[in-house]
Amino acid sequence: MEEQNKKILLVEDDPNFGTVLRDYLTMNDYDVVHAKNGMEGFEKFKKDDFDLCILDVMMPYKDGFTLAKEIREKNTDVPIIFLTAKAMKEDVLKGYKVGADDYLNKPFDSEVLLMKIKAIMQRKATDSIADSKQFEFKIGRFDLNSKLRFLRFDGGEPEKLSPKENELLRLLALHENDLMPRELALTKIWRDDNYFTSRSMDVYIAKLRKYLKPDPNVEILNIHGEGFRLVINNKEE
């Protein structure tokens, strides 16, 4: 069987604990890259594709949350598990806002960690059947390249998109002609759902509408209280 092992980035400054954990995960068929601090962790993250990150919160130079934020800027999807020394409430909350998938209090049971990892990987696998690695879309007479973040009209000059513009348009395109729930965009892109993020999203919808104006067969419709719909009319000739 050709099954590729899952790759885990482990960032943990305590050398003993880190090594033990790395070995334990390795024994359980994960490929582990072990970084000893936040700096190193970020360097290694950039150099490879990981299926999961396990970050210690308390670290010198760069703590786990800061690292997580940097990681999120590069990749909005990798699952992140935080290791915290104690059950600090604020820490926990902060973690969730960065898009943490779970957190564990040290010391923890290694088998529990394994189960969590499994659960997360599984969820990931289920989630991303639909919206997996799709970065190029045809939207009427536009081409959206979501990886390079540009939008081109009729093969002309590509227009640069900001990260948020890009992600939002991509989400809409993934749900082309279908409902893209407000909540989905808010949780996926803004990672928080409140009055302000909601208004912020509306601002971005307005921006996108402006971008898309050149093609009259493309429009973003609102479904009151539900979300938005990117409609592409295939005009018959």
Place this chain on the structure above:
Amino acid sequence: MEEQNKKILLVEDDPNFGTVLRDYLTMNDYDVVHAKNGMEGFEKFKKDDFDLCILDVMMPYKDGFTLAKEIREKNTDVPIIFLTAKAMKEDVLKGYKVGADDYLNKPFDSEVLLMKIKAIMQRKATDSIADSKQFEFKIGRFDLNSKLRFLRFDGGEPEKLSPKENELLRLLALHENDLMPRELALTKIWRDDNYFTSRSMDVYIAKLRKYLKPDPNVEILNIHGEGFRLVINNKEE
């Protein structure tokens, strides 16, 4: 009062703790059904649709795991959170095996629970993009798309429907040519049955009749004191 509250089944035998937790969740805009033991929990589960189950592990008659198993047989998807008195490893593992989404050790911080609930609900919302087809109805020469909330006549320009219009028409369509009891619509859509909601419903019936006027073979009849009937005449040629 637009967004439908999420429904939580809480099964917890400790009366004090259970009540406090129920009130806390209620305060945070969840609809909570509280059962005092496994038996009752399962009965209530069968009678309603829940978005999440929170189960105490240690309970008389029927423990949380057994209950979870029964719940899983009925529904493979509802998220389940376990409450365990202590962090027994066996419990945790067993929980994951039954398909738990998370577990919490009592006593726990209520805000942490809230965050977990939110996270799980979000995940759920993301997941269920797949199941679509039970939203489309053919009503004479009309097409009703209940998910995107529009009504189209003869494949022309889709007409937007408001949430209430949409739900009401959908209920009528589900009972096509049959009685759709007043009470049903009032409890399902208005979640309250009194003079005013009843009059409000009549207003919506009037609106729907206007929408449906273009097709003379479609009409909404009143059954005095009982409800309404969406009649679709299949004209013989």
Place this chain on the structure above:
DNA sequence: CATTTGTGTTAAGGTAAGGTTAAACCTAAA
């Protein structure tokens, strides 16, 4: 057949959601 109760319909008014623009704010890079 008179009165009560239920339904048909339209319009007014309140509230919440969404649209738009600009200013304020942040943060990484110069």
Place this chain on the structure above:
DNA sequence: TTTAGGTTTAACCTTACCTTAACACAAATG
């Protein structure tokens, strides 16, 4: 430090939705 790009917050306006009121008519009831 300043600057520039990106994002959020604020302000103000428009639209969508829902309820309520009002008045008319129909159906049941005794």
